[in-house]
Amino acid sequence: MIQEIIMPAAVVGGLGIIFGVGLAYASKKFEVKVDETVARIREVLPGANCGACGQAGCDEFAESVAAGNCKVNGCPVGGQEVADKIAEILGVEAEEVSPQTARVMCRGSRTVSRTKFEYNGIEDCAAAAGLYGGPNACTYGCVGMGNCVRACAFDAIVIVNGLAWVAESRCTACGKCVAACPKKIIKLVPKSSQYSVTCSSLDRGNITRKNCDVGCIGCGRCVKVCPKSAITLENNLARIDPYKCENCGECIKVCPTNAISWIRCEDAVANVL
Amino acid sequence: MTGNAVREMIVIIMGAILVENFVLTKFLGICPFLGVSKKLSTSLGMGGAVIFVMTIASAATWVVNKFLLVRFGLEYLQTVAFILVIASLVQFVETVLKKVIPPLYKALGIYLPLITTNCAVLGVALLNIQLEYNLAKSTVYGFGAGVGFTLAMILFSGVRERIELCDIPESLKGLPITLIAAALVSVSFFGFQGLFQ
Structure with missing residues (x-):
């Protein structure tokens, strides 16, 4: 009788004790030391895990900063205040935060780009893009249904003639529009950067030219002319590295399709509003 | 292994994936199925973790059952003992992965603790005993069941991404339409019934 109670209790209890001891041993043996500075940096970050820094979240950012892979001022949401705190923790001088802005890397408005078909569905970029890549002939371009406008909490985006424009003076670089855009053509760039290749087409040059008057055809002239080697050509698309660019404007003079735009902070919006 | 044994293994795997899909036919593991299937990337991560753990x-529960429970005539303790084994095993694997293979830990990390007490994992352990599988067959069955779970998750995440964009009647928005969709996907899986005999 007593045997029937003791045996199961002993077996299950024994299993539990063995596993418990094993786990305790394993957690000591395989202990991963958490860097204290990482934890302290993580504490001063906003903690919204928005991803505006380019990392997967605040934890990742804290790790990258501690490892030196990210700049102290890499958090656009926290701004100068957070940058100062992180700098204090790491014992380095805080660099000045360069304010960022969202920028639509497409200038294919209805007037300069072609369409494939007439779209009569619901007004939603993702829905339109889900239908054969959207009504635009260029599958990389702005769909113009305003998902970014609805995502923006600061009224900084307008749709004009089927194309989204960011009012860079109002933009806080929160990155909501970047996430909302199904075509991934909105990028965060420093406000100081005045030149951008405002095209996202990875098609070959002849196809891009057919679809749109202001697309980058990947000719590479800007790459050659750039004195700072800030421009790279990849997959038929030129990209200006805003951190290397010194706003000399040589590239815009040689671009055959006007795919490079000169954007001074206020101008882009002043033109449209 | 002889050709016969290989064929048997293939039948076990395919059966676990299609005919007796854990989620869509046996209705086990519905919680993560509905909870984590919103996006393709998360369902892939969850699926990978489930395959791994299952x-x-x-294998582990089979050993515990054979050499501990059966020997002492304590088969009725299977549920308790298996939960104990699975939970400690997952915890142990998580600790080891964190140290030894950090990239894999990052990929599976947040999903591993979620499956510790998942009924699909417990279900596969109990079914192995019921079906009187040996060690190799049990492991293969567990693997197949995990793949089946992942397949269901991936299929359903596609369905859900479509539902997000649809115009759904107010009263059905959210979970109700998700359950209806899950039922339809499940019905389609009944088409595989009797595929391997």
């Missing part, structure tokens, strides 16, 4: 859990 495979090792099948």
Whole structure:
């Protein structure tokens, strides 16, 4: 009788004790030391895990900063205040935060780009893009249904003639529009950067030219002319590295399709509003 | 292994994936199925973790059952003992992965603790005993069940991404339409019934 109670209790209890001891041993043996500075940096970050820094979240950012892979001022949401705190923790001088802005890397408005078909569905970029890549002939371009406008909490985006424009003076670089855009053509760039290749087409040059008057055809002239080697050509698309660019404007003079735009902070919006 | 044994293994795997899909036919593991299937990337991560845990859990529980429970005539303790084994095993694997293979830990990390007490994992352990599988067959069955779970998750995440964009009647928005969709996907899986005999 007593045997029937003791045996199961002993077996299950024994299993539990063995596993418990094993786990305790394993957690000591395989202990991963958490860097204290990482934890302290993580504490001063906003903690919204928005991803505006380019990392997967605040934890990742804290790790990258501690490892030196990210700049102290890499958090656009926290701004100068957070940058100062992180700098204090790491014992380095805080660099000045360069304010960022969202920028639509497409200038294919209805007037300069072609369409494939007439779209009569619901007004939603993702829905339109889900239908054969959207009504635009260029599958990389702005769909113009305003998902970014609805995502923006600061009224900084307008749709004009089927194309989204960011009012860079109002933009806080929160990155909501970047996430909302199904075509991934909105990028965060420093406000100081005045030149951008405002095209996202990875098609070959002849196809891009057919679809749109202001697309980058990947000719590479800007790459050659750039004195700072800030421009790279990849997959038929030129990209200006805003951190290397010194706003000399040589590239815009040689671009055959006007795919490079000169954007001074206020101008882009002043033109449209 | 002889050709016969290989064929048997293939039948077990395919059966676990299609005919007796854990989620869509046996209705086990519905919680993560509905909870984590919103996006393709998360369902892939969850699926990977489930395959991993089910495979090792099948092997571990089989050993515990054979050499501990059966020997002492304590088969009625299976549920309790298996939960104990699975939970500690997952915890142990998580600790080891964190140290030894950090990239894999990052990929599976947040999903591993979610499956510790998942009924699909416990289900596969108990079914192995019911079906009187040996160690190799149990492990293979666990692996197949995990793949089936992942397949269901991936299929359903596609369905859900479509539902997000649809115009759904107010009263059905959210979970109700998700359950209806899950039922339809499940019905389609009944088409595989009797595929391997």
